[in-house]
Amino acid sequence: MNVQTDLKRTRQLPLLLVLVFSLFVACMTADMVNPVLHLIRKDFGASEAGAGWVVSGVLLVIAIGVPIYGRISDFFSIRKLYAFALLIFAAGSLVCAAAPTLPILVGGRMLQGAGSAAVPVLSVIAVSQVLPSGSRGAALGLLAGSIGLGTAAGPIFGGLVGQIFGWPSLFWLTLALLLALVPCALYVLPGGAGTGTPEESRLDLPGGILFGLAAGLFLFGVTQGQTEGFRSPASWGSLSGACLLTAAFIRRIFTAEHPFVPPALFADKSYSAAVWVGFFTMFAYVSSLVFVPLLVVEVNGLSPAAAGLVLLPGAAAVAVFSPAAGRLSDRIGVKIPVTAGLSLMGISLLFISTFAAGSSPLLAATGMLGLGLGVAFTNSPANNAAANTLGDEQVGAGLGIFQGALFLGAGTGASVIGAFLAARKEDAQGALNPFYVLDAAPYSDAFLAIAAAVVIALVFSAGLQSGRPK
Template structure:
């Protein structure tokens, strides 16, 4: 018997509260730790290459785990898998808080990522399974708004806590918050397991994880060493090999990790491409702008953070609205409008922001944040609506994995472009500040990624109701 409407609505609100809080904690943990990495390096007397593993270890573990969690939730209880992820995240936080050395801290960060990857991977799956098409957009938008809040608050919290009590306390905070979320997750998340046993293709999952992890490792090596270094191109080669073996596996295994038909699903593949390139552009901009205003404008790190604030505020405020909008009018218009606004804003930054006054840069970031708020929740909605019910977990796991890889790839590629830029005028003929030419070119490259996202959006399905779901 279905629960009465008020009871069901209350259950949905509790579900959203738990998932949104979990996403906030996950993003808060990452953003507040990033700002204290220099202090951790000083305390452990670590070199730049050594301390980089605090971030790299986390990213690699995250990239491998995200697609695996999605598929596991198709075969087992989503509620229990989500809770296990929070327990592992809490264990990693505890190890980090007590870490007496850098290797132990890196181990804790790997555990944090292995558990924390369950949050984005399964949060969207839970919403998709509980809410029907036509009602998911607002919920997905609310979840994404918590990303903006966590990203904006994290650096402030990280800096204040480190100054007042030391960086170890940050991990105690992550530990406490994750433990508080576990009872709520066990109470309100859907069970979601298969009623009949379903085999889990472990070799296929390992190959997909290797493909993602090696690709991201090649990116990080390219950023820290060179894309011509053997550790970088060798990782890309091995990633391509793993991808080829993964394709072979899903086409030959009796019960593959995902159905090959998933990659023939044109609207779904289009949503994955839009997610990858839009995240590539968004995170690249978030990383490039602080470098620009500190080097070209002479701002302090705190002042650079203020330049980013308008965009983060727009993302947090507008995401629930744009998600609901995509439920009412379809996903195509909000996505294309958002990507177009992001493109106009990065071109503005390339022309006037690079080397220009800080208020102009903040205006450009407001445009990027607003555009991302219009594009991102509907893109999540488009991916969910394009999936058959039996592939929701695996499909959204791959979508979130591609989304995360876009965010990891963008800053490395754009950073390498800035570092390799030689003297001379900018490629943008409208830019007239040679001292900031590398940053102008960087925003031009980000604009190219947004053009690719716009092209991919042409293949999206615009369904808003149950007819948009392929079963």
């Protein structure tokens, strides 16, 4: 049975329900431990830097794993690969729930990342296979909405459940959800082989290793820069190594007979623009999800659970408006929604920088509402933009790179803005924002820096293809 025949039998609604819920669980799990890190530190007697690996370890593995899963999906059944990844995810959750020491907990989190890395990229690939270009925007919008909702819900879920029942309960609940999802995935996902020919689907193992090491060293160097400073040997050494490996990877894709990533992908201006828009959008969004709660806890004195509620308006906006933004990008093209969404993100971040940092938490929630609405009109059309540029033989590699860029942006943003915030606190200087008049200048500066990332995304959005997809 060929892929197309199998896909025609796939029931779209059950498929979307399984993909949406799997994405929600994966994204929620990634950052649900943030509010209970202090409990983990207390239980294990760990340092702040050591406990930080409970968060950064999973992001590191996800950033490496997403493009690899995308590439190998070219010659493995999506159904089997997805279910196998969910089982790895579940095994990691079991290790975390029963972890007797911090190193085992970190190892379990990395195992979670090795499984959850498959969920975003294989979900988008499944939708791209089932629905033709020009009619997949709403479905991709649902996926983008579940990513945004899960990312925002993670700290809320972790703060409420973790503080009441203890942090291991978070992983027991995740384990139960994942075990329920495995048979559902086996039932509804397309089961055909990959879309490429045997020659096209030959895996370039050296290229994959180079890519994984480059991405891993980059994110490790950025994370170490936040904790130890970017002048530390661990940080600059890792970043230098990432640069060398990236150069070797670029050389590899131009010289290998069957490269890990086809060079033609990056020759497509619209695809490259979509990748950079996705990177800086997640840079800004995840940074805000981290530092808005920190702002209202440190400056306004809210509890971690109450601080998580400040994120709810933005999470709701992402969930509600992402499908509509995806449908809109099918009708009028991706460029107008992305430009409007990025503009709204920038305005919302400037609002937080100018009026909300050090003021009422209601103003911070208002800024997050605008930010979430902007993300909704940016992320799902950007997904659509990337998918629309790819031929059948490029879907796995192309969407893998795109989804990997989202997670690299997420990990990079939180670390870079964290280091910038710490530096501004140490300098104890006035705010860089000339319109800011309150007494939380370092936070005002942090959100101004996040707004600058959105401006960069706006510049790249000029390269997106105008008009409706063909």
